[in-house]
Amino acid sequence: MKEKIIQIINVTLGFKPNTINAATQISEIENWDSLMQLMILSELKQQLGLTIPIEAALEIESVEDFFKFIDKE
Amino acid sequence: MKKLAILSNVNIDMIYKLLPSRENVFPPQGYGNAFSLMLDTNSDLAKFSPSVIFFIVDISALTENSYNYEEAASAIDEWFGHFRSCMQPDIQYFISDTLFRTTAIEDIDEMLHYRIGQYWMHCLAQLTENTTQVHRFPVQRLIDRVGTSSFFSEQLWYLGKIPFTAQGCKLIAEQIILQMELLIRVPKKVLVLDLDNTLWGGIVGELGALGIQLSNDKVGALYHDAQKIIKQMQKHGVILAINSKNNINDALEVIRNHPHMVLREEDFSALRINWQTKADNMQELALELNLSLDSFVFIDDMPTEREAIRTLFPMIEVPDFPTTPDNLPVFFEDIYYRYFQKLRMTEEDADKTKQYHENGRRIQLSKKLDFNTFLQDLQIGITREAYNNSSKRRLLQLLQKTNQFNLTTRRYGEEDLSRIEQDNWLVYLFRAADKFGDYGIIAAVLIDITKHLPNIDSFVMSCRIMGKLIENYIIDYVECDLLKRGYYKLTAEYIPTSKNIPVHELYDSLGYHKISSSSEKVIYEIDLALRPKRIYHVNNNLERI
Incomplete structure (x- = not known):
């Protein structure tokens, strides 16, 4: 599941595979603005059924933060 | 862009x-x-x-x-x-x-x-x-x-x-x-369809009319629904034709009598159901419909047939066919949007199938008669149509889409027409009908009267009506009207393109004199009092006009 999340984020940002990893911080990636963050949320929900509550979505700062919601599924 | x-x-x-x-x-x-x-x-x-x-x-x-x-x-x-x-x-x-x-x-x-x-x-x-x-x-x-x-x-x-x-x-x-x-883009005009495993499941020659898959449930319903989509396309002006290797009687038995067949014989403007190659059939269809092959889209379930047509006629669109019938209705919907969809429908579009169907009957008729008698017998009627908001849409379409019978290929848009109106150009629109039906507005002539001499800035005519000497009548009409308005001379231009070769000598044949000629443009002139007599067969006393 974690691998899939990383892969979807990579593809949505338009990067080559393995450009980002679990430790990547959103602030490190220039292209990863709030608009891209919304697209990533949408793709994760559509492709993996991963639902992230609105309030929690606002607090995501790194790739690893997305993993927290896997367990809650 | x-x-x-x-x-x-x-x-x-x-x-x-x-x-x-x-x-x-x-x-x-x-x-x-x-x-x-x-x-x-x-x-x-x-x-x-x-x-x-x-x-x-x-x-x-x-x-x-x-x-x-x-x-x-x-x-x-x-x-x-x-x-x-x-x-x-x-x-x-x-x-x-x-x-x-x-x-x-x-x-x-x-x-x-x-x-x-x-x-x-x-x-x-x-x-x-x-x-x-x-x-x-x-x-x-x-x-x-x-x-x-x-x-x-x-x-x-x-x-x-x-x-x-x-x-x-x-x-x-x-x-x-x-x-x-x-x-x-210029939309395609003709959807050429195979029959077996395309309009119905199975091979009618082997299974018989009652053995094929065509029904209102399960797999047969997919073909039935696909036909409904094709029928809708036809209603929106797409011309349907069949190109199938089959015994004609087997195929017609299904087309005429199968209870779940949606498309019937009259929905197709031309049929080629025989054992000739599909390439030969395709050329015959183009001749019968009087349309070039680049306006064709060919649908066939057999990869070899598709490949043959692709190789021989690269101008024909030959999309891949779904590997299972599950997506057949969606497939045909996509075909419509990809190749045939237009932004705007005019009455003429919706009536096109009828017109091409009637054209088939005209060809049958023309085989037995000489040209002049054929034209007389058609009882062609031409009327001038008022230039207003409704006909303007058709004028724009004619100016933007006509390639062959287009003397100057000036692609005027709505803005240009506003300028033309302001400058009081003379706009002539013509509607044609014959004993088989009404063609709608088929020709337009725009006369620029802002110059020293009036000039035929644009002369366009639908390719559906070409070859009937109607252009002679139209030019006569325009010239007479200009004479009445007090003009004594008229100029005209021909601007060659790769598509308008059919009219490259039109003005010569109408008796106009060449004033100048270059590879980009030929300019003509005519003395309106000395117009030659031109042949046409137009009967304007018909009640329906």
Whole structure:
């Protein structure tokens, strides 16, 4: 599941595979603005059924933060 | 690519980002400010000067303060009122056709939400009826394809005022590109269909008419529904033809008598059901329909047949066929949008099948007669048609689409016509009919009278009516009218293109004298008092004209 999340984020940002990893911080990636963050949320929900509550979505700062919601599924 | 802008009252930044080659796209400047951007002559939008504007309108946001139908309808009226007052003559507009968010409680509000959507469509339809500049932007079709839960996102709405999912944004961006293409592309005209495993399942020669798969349930229903889509295409002006290797009697037994056959013999403008090669049949179909092969789309389930046609006639579109019939109805829907869809339907389009069908009968007739008798017997009638808002749409279509019988290929748009009207050019439009039916408006002549001598600036005629000496009558008519108006000489031009070779000597044959000639242009002149007698067979005393 974690691998899939990383892969979807990579593809949505338009990067080559393995450009980002679990430790990547959103602030490190220039292209990863709030608009891209919304697209990533949408793709994760559509492709993996991963639902992230609105309030929690606002607090995501790194790739690893997305993993927290896997367990809650 | 034309310059385009997307204006909205919701966040469409993602849609903008998903468009390729954004140098021709106006970068969104917030949302909900469409009318102010349009009205301010100093706005960045005005400076960008787009030729196409897409409106992605969230109707729920427009009507959010309305708690009953009357209030909502009044908000919608106001929007369309603003839109009308902002319209510029040289811009094409696309307006989204549906509601995005569904928050109303239907049982409380007596389907308020549904009625608001209906009213929006009603206003939009009125607008698209009355002007050739406004088009429906078909969002509802995209929603129907993937379902509302894949298209809309509550999460993105509350986080960023984006009503759409990532997939929804992608589909809208793709649709914008498709509609931009539709503005410039020439649609195909003929859908050539195979029969076995294409219009029905199985091979009729082996299974018999009752053994094939064609019914109203299971696999047979897929073919039945696919035929329904094809029938709809035909109703929208697509010409249908059959190119099939079969015993004609086996095939006709199904076409004429099978209870679940939707397409019947009269729906096809030409049939080639035989054991000739499909390539030979294709050439015969082009001859019979009097249309070039580059207007054909060929559908066949057999890869070898498709490959043969692709190799021999690269100008024919030959899409791959689905490997299972499961997606057959959707496949044919896509065929329509990819190859045949037009932005605008005219009465002439809807009547085309009838006309080509009648043309088949004309060919049968012409085999037995000489040319002049054939033309006399056709009882061709030509009438001049008034130039008004309704005929203007057809004039634009003729000017923009006619390739062969087009002496100068000047692709005038709505803006040019406004200039032509201001300059008081003479606009002649002609409608043709014969004993088999009405062709609608088939020819136009534009005379520029602002110069020293009047000049035939444009002369276009539909390829459907070529070869009947109608041009002789039309030129006679125009010249006589000019004589009555006190003109004594007329000039004309021929500007060669790769497509208008059929008329490269038209003015010579009409008795015009060459004044100058270069590879770019030939200029002619005629003394109107010394016009030669020209042959035509036009009978204008027919009651139906």
